Amino acid sequence: MAIKCVGILTSGGDAPGMNAAIRAVTRAAIFNGLRVKGIYRGYKGMITDEIEEFKTQNVSNIIQRGGTILKTARCAEFKTPEGRKQAYDKLVEHEIDSLVVIGGDGSLTGARIFAEEYNMPIVGLPGTIDNDLYGTDVTIGYDTALNTIMECVDKIRDTATSHERLFFIEVMGRDAGFLALNGAIASGAEAAIIPEISLEKDQLAEMIETGFRKSKNSSIVLVAESEVTGGAMGVAERVKNEYPQFDVRVSILGHLQRGGSPTAQDRILATRMGVAAVDALLDGQRNVMIGVQNDQIVNVPFSKAIKNDKPINRDLLNALRISSI
């Protein structure tokens, strides 16, 4: 059956560029003669009936804004069949016959389950600063967060150098080290400690015993948040006990990494993906995430995007190791 009305929502952690994606989906849908309804607060808004018809002007003047005008939430009820039934009933009431879900791994997992239960066409957009979705080279929000990290590390370097200190800077990423590794390369940090490598070797020991040049009077190490790495606090604690010669400080960048105006890259990515999501729905695609591979838009089945761990590019590890001697 041809789709007529697309519901759009943002779910999970917000990411810069989500607004650009909302704008693109809304306008592409209207351009193609479809109706669009904005669903507020992610899956929660489906259950609590926070749904509003969107016209082109609803998405004016938002491409440059961080966060999400649709708000976002984490919704425990949606994890239950009863919650999803309530959500589906509301969509039917509003004549919504297809969905575009913008979010991370958890949000797309919810979308996949919902699409299977109710036979509803759903297309996902990878919206997360973590860049941890398989099947896409980049996710919406990742580039902006990376640039924010780079600017923060540049600032911390000034004080690190003046005091001749060793700084451990914790960055987000949930269980993935993309922000830490590329943030370290971009800011000229000495090393990155990331979960993908934690089981292979003791990254801290290697870095301190072989990595640090004596003539460097300060050092910056980016640590990916994660139980596996121990986070920046955990690593610093180890240094205090095992290598007491260092004057150590910790800085946790936290949620500032999620805010700010999206970079040009994120705005363009979100716009391309938003337009592609509507194309995919019109083309009869369902249960796919829009990705970008080698600058080409691709449709990745939810099953692949969610289930597989996205690998770290080993060239990046090498580039960091060599460029920081």
Ligand code: ADP
């Ligand atoms: P993200 O999308 O950023 O990874 P979360 O993991 O917090 O964020 O997931 C966002 C929301 O997606 C959850 O609050 C829940 O509503 C929905 N969700 C996550 N996992 C499931 C699941 N297994 N079944 C149904 N819904 C889910």
Ligand code: F6P
């Ligand atoms: O998934 C995005 C993310 O910012 C992760 O990097 C981080 O671990 C998590 O969300 C933090 O979530 P919250 O918004 O609940 O603090």
